[in-house]
Amino acid sequence: MIYLDYQATTPLAPEARDAMLRWLDGPDGTGFGNPHSPHRMGRMAAAAIEVARDKVAALFPPGGEIIFTSGATEAINLAIRGSGIGGSVSVSAIEHAAVLDTAQALGAAHILNVSKEGQCSTAQDLPNDVRLVCVMQVNNEIGTIQPTVEWHRRAKELGALYLVDAVQAYGKIEITGADMIAVSAHKLHGPKGVGALWVRDGVSLTEQQTGGGQEAGLRSGTLSPALIAGFGAAAALAQERMGEDAAHVEALWNRARELFADWTLNGTVEARWHGNLNIRRDGLDVARLMSDCRDVMFSAGSACASGSGRPSHVLKAIGLSDREAKSSIRLGFGRYTTLDEIECAAQAINAAAKEQLA
Template identity: 80%
Template sequence: MIYLDYQATTPLAPEARDAMLQWLDGPDGTAFGNPHSPHRMGRMAAAAVDLARERVAALFPPNGQVIFTSGATEAINLAMRGCPGKGAISVSAIEHAAVLDTAHAIGKAHELNVAKDGQCNVKQDIPSNTKLVCVMQVNNEIGVIQPTVEFHRKAKEAGALYLCDAVQAYGKMPLAGADMIAVSAHKIHGPKGIGALWVRNGIELEPQQTGGGQEANLRSGTLSPALCAGFGAAAMVAKERMEDDAAHVEALWHRARELFADWELNGSAEARWHGNLNIRRKGLDVARLMSDCRDVMFSAGSACASGSGRPSHVLQAIGLGAKKAKSSIRLGFGRYTSMEQLELAAEKLINAASQQG
């Protein structure tokens, strides 16, 4: 099989796997301590969590704290539901469902429109009653990099806080300035089941679950040293390899653009993370293409929306009608994708698409 769905999840890095194994069994079978216990085994586990936190924090801006969560969805919910004040929440029209659905559930949501190139329109105003602005750094479906600097400034001018979903940016590029940033380990070759919310110093959120208050009294629950260690190792490797990974992705991007030259690109080609190729072909039956190319792992949209039968809200937000949206596919590649794999996958996809007429 050829895996081209890096926006959905990424292969586990061997360094992350090794770090996790140390805390799943350990050399003497004693690496199962609760990191919140005061005895020796607990302190050993706590030390592993502290080291992981340092490694994860190294990819964030300074002057903030890292709160471990079960993933980016929990981090986003903590930020949005725990945000103080009674004002409205302004969200871009192309946010992940974790942001959009949470905003609508809270109520008083205001939607920020998006240009045809996939960037949130910086000319629009933030309503004066806004308490929180949510604009992601890199869109998960089309890979377009958002004007986060401008929206952070607009949020400040409106007296609001700014939350950035940086799931697709973390470990790949410097993170944008924000008041809160949500990330997920499994998008940077770490384990599933763990993410983090970075909170700027001085911001006080309301806890959304009660209990032991293990994470700075903001998030209760016993942490998994194994998941934390895996996340920390993945973050450390991502920091060390950021330039090399970006260069590899850039080479894959240019080759993919050559191979799919006859397909239409969705979203900007320039203001984009080039590990995301979202393209369309007139009249393409994506379900049939997936059936015909079962050994190529790719997406018809974001993984969270796949199978819903609904056109992508992101593609609709940039002006594509239902037919064009439903004739689009997303190819995601990264660190462990070889040029040979990309070329073979492209051959299979293009041949299968041509058989549709």
């Protein structure tokens, strides 16, 4: 099988797996302690968490605090719900459902438009009562990169906070300009089930999950040393390999663009993470294509909404019709993808599409 769905999740790095094993049991059977217990095994586990916290923090801007969560969705909920009540929450039309649905659930959502290129410009009005602006750094469906520094500046001018969903950017490009940043470990070759919210110094939140008062009183619940150790190892590896990984992705992108030259690219080609190739062929039945190419793992959109049957809200937001949105596929690749895999996948996908559209 060929895996081309890196936006949904990434393969676990061997280094992250090795780091996790020590805290699942350990060579001497002492790695399973509760990190919130005062005895020696608990203190050992707590120390491992703090080592990992430093590694995770190294990929964020200076001057903030890391709150570990179960993933980016929990981090986003803590940021949106915990940063205040009342007022409007301005969110881009191409945000992940974790942002859109949370803002809408609060009855506070104000939608920011995006261009046909998939960019959310700061040259649009915001509500007078805006308290929080949410514009993601790299879109999970089409890979477009948003002007986060400018949005942070705009939010500050209005006295609002700024939240960045950096799930697709963390460990790949520099993260700048935010009051809060949500990330997830499994999008940079770490384990599923752990993420983090970075909170700028001076920003106050109220806890949304009560119980034990862990994580500076902001997120109750026993932390997993194994998951967090894996997260830390993946973050450290991403920092070490960021240039190498980016160069590899660029080579894959250039070859993929040649192989899929007859397809239409969704979104801008310039301001984009090149590990995401979202393309379409008019009249294509994507469900049939995926069945015909069952040994190639790719997506028709966000994994979180893949079973809904609805056209992608991201592709609709950039002006595509229902028919065009439903004829689009997303190919995601990265560190462990080879050029041979790109070429074999393209051969299979192009052959199946040609037969279908003949």
